[in-house]
Amino acid sequence: MAIYLAGSLAKGNDDNYSDIDLHTIVISERKAEFLKGKRNRANNWGNVTFHEDYNPSSPYVVTHYNTFVKVDSWYHAPEEIVPSIWLKEVEVIYDPFNIMSHVIKESAKLVYKPSPDEVEHWRGKLLAFVHETYRAVMRREMLYALSNLDRIRWLIVSGWYMEMEEHVDVPYGVWTKIEGNRSKLDGKQLSLLESWDCGRNSYEIIKTLRRMIPEFIRLNKYLCTQVGVETNEDHIKRIMDMVI
Structure with missing residues (x-):
């Protein structure tokens, strides 16, 4: 019924290694049928190296080809396509039934602004990863500590995007x-991101964590003020003092 591109190709900032985010809208009653044939369909588009997804009922399949091209093929029913921040920049390839025009028009009107719930969730997750990093270091689980530190780093980036009122156009934790x-x-x-790089030495991990805290404190104060949430600065300082 309709086909559109999302992601880098639709936005015009693609390179030779960009994913092809291909979305197909199918008749609701035939969606299950399309999902069953999603891998076979992708096999017709080039020489397949492998598929990531083997769940026949999931709404997408990720296919890697021998040219390093990767296609994320999504299937939707018409009623699933509603105005969204995610549909602000898409390229419609085929739409004979005019399914997409209204959705794109309404999506273009949407302006991202962080909500109080979003800011509180962001703060809670970041504090949790701070404590998980400390626990991992104390247990000598250095890979786990580095993984948690990376999440803190990514959440600070997420905070920067909220500060800019920009939607993070990547999945959670993806760089x-x-x-x-x-x-x-x-x-x-x-430059801050680069300075927060570190190895698996326990002292270096805690030292890097300590260097990241001031930017979190600044973001917390700014974002909470913007959305009308208590900054809880004294409480957060006590939480941080437990680990650094």
Whole structure:
């Protein structure tokens, strides 16, 4: 019924290694049938190296080809396509029934602003990863500590995007488009990210964590003020003092 592209290709900031985010809208009654044939369909588009997903009922399949092309093929019923921040920048390839025009028009009107719930969730997750990093270091679980530290780093980036009132156009914890030519971060922010790199030495991990805290404190104060949430600065300081 309709086909559209999302992601880098639709936005015009693609490179030779960008995913192809292909979305197909199918008749509701035939969606299950399309999902069953999603891998076979993708096999017709080139020489397949492998598929990531083997669940026949999931709404997508990720296919890797022998040219390093990767296609994320999504299938939707018409009623699932509603105005969304995620549909602000898409490229419609085929739409004979005019399914997409209203959705795209309404999506273009949407302006992202962080909500109080979103800011509180962001703060809670970041504090949790701070304590998990400390626990992992105390247990000598260095890979786990580094994984948690990476989540803190990513959540601070997420905070920067909220500060800019920009929607993070990547899944949670994923680093694509955060650095490089497609980054929306400024030079100072990118320099901070680079300075927060560290190895698996326990002292270095805690030292890096300590260097990240001031930016979290600043973001917490700014974002909470913007959305009308208590900053809880004294409480947060006590939480941080437990680990650093």
